[in-house]
Amino acid sequence: MSSVQFGNDYYDSLQTLTFNSRPIIESHTQLAQENVEHAAEIVKAVEKRISKAIPTQKLFALYLLDSICKVVGSPYTRLFSINLYKTFTQTYSLVDDPTRVKMIKLFKTWKMANPVTGMPLFNDDQLDLIEKFLIRATANNKVEEPLSKEVLIKDIDDLKRMVGQRLNRGTDQKTKQRFELLDQLRNIISQPVQIPVQQLEVVRRQLAGIREDEYRRVQPPPFAQPIPAVPPGPASLPNIPPVPASLPKIPTPTPAAAPAPGPAVFSTPELQKLLGLNPARALTPQPSSQQPAPASSGLVMLSIELSQVLLNNHKPTADEISLIYSSKPNQCSNCPKRFANTPEGAIARQQHLDWHFRTNKKLKDTSKQLYNRAWYLNDAKWIEFKEDEIVGYTSDTMETNRVVVKEALSEEEVNKQIVAIPEESDNETVCGICREKLVGVFDDEMGEWIWRNAIEKKSRVYHYSCWVETKGNIRDRSPERK
Amino acid sequence: MATFDPSILQSILNKTKPESSENVNVVEVPPFQEWRFEVAAKDKLKLKLVDGTAEIFGTELSPNIEYAFQGSVKLCVFSFSGCKLQFWNCQPLSEYVSEESCVGQYLTLHLGLEKQRVVEGPRVLVIGGKDSGKTALCRTLASYAEKQDHQPMLVNLNPRDFQFVIPGNLSATAISDLFNLENVALGESVTTGPSFYHQKQPLAKTFGLEKFSDNIKLYRYLIQQLGKSVRKRLDNDIKVKKSGVIVDTPAFTIKEYDIIEEIVSSFNINVLLIVGSERLLVDLKKKMQNPAVTLLKLNKSSGCVDKDDKYERELQQRSIKEYFYGIDRLQLSPYSITVNLKDFIFVRPKETENVNLSFLSGDLADDDEAPRESVNYKQLAERVKNPGSDTLNNSILSLVDDSQIDTLRYLNSEDDDENLIKPFLDSSSLGFCYVQNCNDEKGKLTLLVPSPVQQLPTRTLLLTQFRYHE
Numbered sequence: 022m023s024s025v026q027f028g029n030d031y032y033d034s035l036q037t038l039t040f041n042s043r044p045i046i047e048s049h050t051q052l053a054q055e056n057v058e059h060a061a062e063i064v065k066a067v068e069k070r071i072s073k074a075i076p077t078q079k080l081f082a083l084y085l086l087d088s089i090c091k092v093v094g095s096p097y098t099r100l101f102s103i104n105l106y107k108t109f110t111q112t113y114s115l116v117d118d119p120t121r122v123k124m125i126k127l128f129k130t131w132k133m134a135n136p137v138t139g140m141p142l143f144n145d146d147q148l149d150l151i152e153k154f155l156i157r158a159t160a161n162n163k164v165e166e167p168l169s170k171e172v173l174i175k176d177i178d179d180l181k182r183m184v185g186q187r188l189n190r191g192t193d194q195k196t197k198q199r200f201e202l203l204d205q206l207r208n209i210i211s212q213p214v215q216i217p218v219q220q221l222e223v224v225r226r227q228l229a230g231i232r233e234d235e236y237r238r239v240q241p242p243p244f245a246q247p248i249p250a251v252p253p254g255p256a257s258l259p260n261i262p263p264v265p266a267s268l269p270k271i272p273t274p275t276p277a278a279a280p281a282p283g284p285a286v287f288s289t290p291e292l293q294k295l296l297g298l299n300p301a302r303a304l305t306p307q308p309s310s311q312q313p314a315p316a317s318s319g320l321v322m323l324s325i326e327l328s329q330v331l332l333n334n335h336k337p338t339a340d341e342i343s344l345i346y347s348s349k350p351n352q353c354s355n356c357p358k359r360f361a362n363t364p365e366g367a368i369a370r371q372q373h374l375d376w377h378f379r380t381n382k383k384l385k386d387t388s389k390q391l392y393n394r395a396w397y398l399n400d401a402k403w404i405e406f407k408e409d410e411i412v413g414y415t416s417d418t419m420e421t422n423r424v425v426v427k428e429a430l431s432e433e434e435v436n437k438q439i440v441a442i443p444e445e446s447d448n449e450t451v452c453g454i455c456r457e458k459l460v461g462v463f464d465d466e467m468g469e470w471i472w473r474n475a476i477e478k479k480s481r482v483y484h485y486s487c488w489v490e491t492k493g494n495i496r497d498r499s500p501e502r503k
Numbered sequence: 504m505a506t507f508d509p510s511i512l513q514s515i516l517n518k519t520k521p522e523s524s525e526n527v528n529v530v531e532v533p534p535f536q537e538w539r540f541e542v543a544a545k546d547k548l549k550l551k552l553v554d555g556t557a558e559i560f561g562t563e564l565s566p567n568i569e570y571a572f573q574g575s576v577k578l579c580v581f582s583f584s585g586c587k588l589q590f591w592n593c594q595p596l597s598e599y600v601s602e603e604s605c606v607g608q609y610l611t612l613h614l615g616l617e618k619q620r621v622v623e624g625p626r627v628l629v630i631g632g633k634d635s636g637k638t639a640l641c642r643t644l645a646s647y648a649e650k651q652d653h654q655p656m657l658v659n660l661n662p663r664d665f666q667f668v669i670p671g672n673l674s675a676t677a678i679s680d681l682f683n684l685e686n687v688a689l690g691e692s693v694t695t696g697p698s699f700y701h702q703k704q705p706l707a708k709t710f711g712l713e714k715f716s717d718n719i720k721l722y723r724y725l726i727q728q729l730g731k732s733v734r735k736r737l738d739n740d741i742k743v744k745k746s747g748v749i750v751d752t753p754a755f756t757i758k759e760y761d762i763i764e765e766i767v768s769s770f771n772i773n774v775l776l777i778v779g780s781e782r783l784l785v786d787l788k789k790k791m792q793n794p795a796v797t798l799l800k801l802n803k804s805s806g807c808v809d810k811d812d813k814y815e816r817e818l819q820q821r822s823i824k825e826y827f828y829g830i831d832r833l834q835l836s837p838y839s840i841t842v843n844l845k846d847f848i849f850v851r852p853k854e855t856e857n858v859n860l861s862f863l864s865g866d867l868a869d870d871d872e873a874p875r876e877s878v879n880y881k882q883l884a885e886r887v888k889n890p891g892s893d894t895l896n897n898s899i900l901s902l903v904d905d906s907q908i909d910t911l912r913y914l915n916s917e918d919d920d921e922n923l924i925k926p927f928l929d930s931s932s933l934g935f936c937y938v939q940n941c942n943d944e945k946g947k948l949t950l951l952v953p954s955p956v957q958q959l960p961t962r963t964l965l966l967t968q969f970r971y972h973e
Binding site: 335344349358384391401404406411 | 535556562563564565567568583584607608610611612613614615616617618619647650651654668677679680681692693694695696697698699700701702703704705706707732735736739740742743774797799800801826827829833834835836837838902904906929930931932933934953954955957960
């Protein structure tokens with residue numbers, strides 16, 4: 022029998038392979054094994070069968086290919102390798118999704134090193150080409166799948182695994198960032214809220230972009246490493262090909278032009294659209310097409326008459342917003358307070374800065390001085406109270422008085438206030454106000470032991486500074502209380 | 504069903520890591536949107552404005568300040584221009600950017616009110632359901648007015664809330680400088696020390712109970728008293744008068760219409776803002792005959808969070824702590840003082856169970872038209888007969904000014920009559936103290952007081968329902 026005849030018969034016989042029949046595959050594998058001299062024709066017959074079978078039956082012929090190669094090995098592996106990329110990819114493009122998943126599983130087994138030879142089943146170049154194809158195909162393929170949060174979450178998990186592997190090889194900031202962002206993205210998507218399909222779609226495309234980028238980043242390893250086997254059994258619908266731990270460089274250029282790697286993935290137009298964000302706009306105040314805000318707000322406000330219609334429909338214009346922001350362009354460097362670009366504004370600003378200066382000085386000294394909350398005013402005093410006593414800078418005010426009192430109390434002055442230590446007393450005593458120690462010192466000029474910064478009232482000793490500070494509240498010490 | 508908010512995604516995706524080693528997060532808030540965040544009780548979130556302008560309830564953020572938000576805090580940072588924020592030190596319990604902000608509407612409202620600030624500014628009453636954003640609105644309006652060089656009078660009538668005071672008080676405070684965002688009570692009342700912003704001078708009327716409904720008659724009486732003082736202050740102070748009044752309230756319903764009317768007349772309200780409740784607006788429109796009052800409805804902010812009791816209590820305890828001890832960066836030193844129980848007159852608000860009967864009777868007209876002089880003071884407050892550890896321990900006492908009270912007479916007797924209660928309720932609080940210990944045998948009371956005094960500035964103390972634990 023001629024090889025051609027054998028090949029034709031073999032092909033005819035394969036017409037029975039219309040379902041996943043183990044006996045048919047085994048018998049045809051055996052035929053291939055027993056007729057190695059016709060190998061070229063058998064390979065052609067199997068390839069023809071794969072090509073001509075209706076899509077739903079192509080897989081079984083592929084299984085036969087697989088079986089022959091695994092059981093018989095050479096020369097079939099070499100022969101099938103020649104057209105393997107074409108055979109596999111053409112089939113892949115014609116079959117339905119479940120079949121594709123099975124093809125991917127099949128492909129994974131091909132990548133595994135043969136325990137005897139330590140080599141993969143087929144020629145590396147072909148396998149690499151197929152792998153590359155699958156990567157792109159799965160990225161594209163997902164468009165046809167019903168998009169769901171579950172799919173996306175799986176996708177994210179898979180990407181996280183890839184990025185995580187990169188992280189393990191060495192931490193760089195961008196990789197870490199990408200990992201965390203994926204994490205956050207996953208949290209968001211897994212929240213129990215309805216996400217519009219369009220949004221999911223954009224997220225999906227983003228993920229595909231990240232995936233491509235991740236694949237590009239995978240460097241060829243110095244040595245081919247065996248890939249862990251995927252457990253056999255019915256596939257549980259993995260939409261994504263397994264992540265290869267290594268992906269040797271391929272000679273053929275990738276069809277898709279490689280975009281800039283790294284975070285660029287996160288700033289594609291789709292994402293911007295998804296986010297409804299124009300970063301340029303977000304970062305800079307919206308330019309007002311109108312004239313700069315007038316220093317006096319009178320003009321703008323004329324247009325505002327308080328009504329429900331206004332409240333419901335009006336969106337503040339740039340000019341109106343400027344009333345509480347840019348109409349006072351000079352912001353204090355210590356606090357958010359703003360000042361107008363007018364002579365009055367300049368004066369107010371100067372006074373305000375002076376106040377900060379005094380206050381900051383005191384704030385630095387908080388360790389030396391104890392502060393406490395003052396009593397509130399009673400009705401009569403409150404009614405007479407003017408805010409200028411707090412915020413006024415020129416008038417003789419309560420607060421400035423306080424400041425004056427404290428600032429007037431220079432160390433020199435405070436130390437002039439002395440109390441001679443009575444003979445029966447210890448060298449140390451406690452201030453009746455702040456409860457801190459007063460320690461006696463020997464004064465050479467007077468020739469006796471004294472307490473500095475001290476005052477004696479009604480046979481009790483206080484810090485002079487404490488006394489001055491609390492003296493203001495006359496009610497505390499009104500005589501009728503004694 | 505909850506809807507998906509793309510801005511949440513955005514907030515996540517936009518994050519980029521700065522070069523610094525510290526775990527700093529960056530949020531970009533687009534124009535007219537707000538970043539909402541929530542800090543856990545034990546955490547401290549640090550926040551900085553990096554780019555653009557931003558505000559929290561109308562108070563602008565300074566790009567030069569690292570803000571620290573400690574403990575249970577739920578806030579939002581709004582930006583008209585768009586802004587970039589950094590936060591670090593802890594991960595918020597939740598955080599996201601929302602495009603549903605009411606602040607644009609608040610500014611429109613402010614501009615409308617601003618127009619009235621000529622001689623006598625607007626008197627605004629804000630009412631709405633629980634956690635509808637009333638306080639946020641009041642703060643924003645007061646902040647905007649302050650930004651435009653006004654000194655609005657901010658009034659709080661919610662005894663569970665607190666503005667420059669501790670809970671249990673009705674207060675009025677002229678706002679002449681920015682709020683301190685790090686302070687739970689909006690900022691500092693006057694202290695002897697320095698502060699980051701000018702301190703505020705509140706007038707406080709102690710109600711002493713947690714809910715206004717615990718004694719509606721007392722509540723209404725104190726509203727009248729506070730209103731009287733505020734009106735007098737406005738007459739004395741043209742600047743505050745020109746700025747107007749902003750009144751914050753507890754959650755009223757139409758059932759409390761008579762209280763609303765009480766407030767309207769006490770504070771001469773001319774703008775009534777209803778937050779988030781169409782129903783309340785319709786009901787009020789039917790009842791409110793006063794043509795001088797403009798009723799306006801505002802949307803409830805989607806950022807409003809329900810304040811559960813625990814959260815509210817935490818804040819209350821914190822405000823009491825801050826009253827005595829200040830905030831982290833501005834610590835205050837309270838003092839302990841021991842006094843004789845017999846030297847003081849204790850009064851407490853009555854928690855009358857039947858206090859609601861007058862409202863249930865349906866004969867509101869009678870009640871309203873009852874002459875004010877015929878107030879039955881016995882229904883409002885009572886003298887504490889035998890003050891001792893069981894009633895006083897751990898309680899917060901309000902030091903009610905006694906300058907209008909004949910203290911000698913009442914110290915020497917157990918009398919509990921109108922001549923004590925009326926001037927007592929008409930007087931404001933000078934501050935608060937906390938009962939650290941009450942020794943019944945020795946008749947001694949150890950108090951934590953805010954100021955170093957040898958004796959208290961008053962002899963009349965109001966025993967509040969509030970307790971504090973150090």
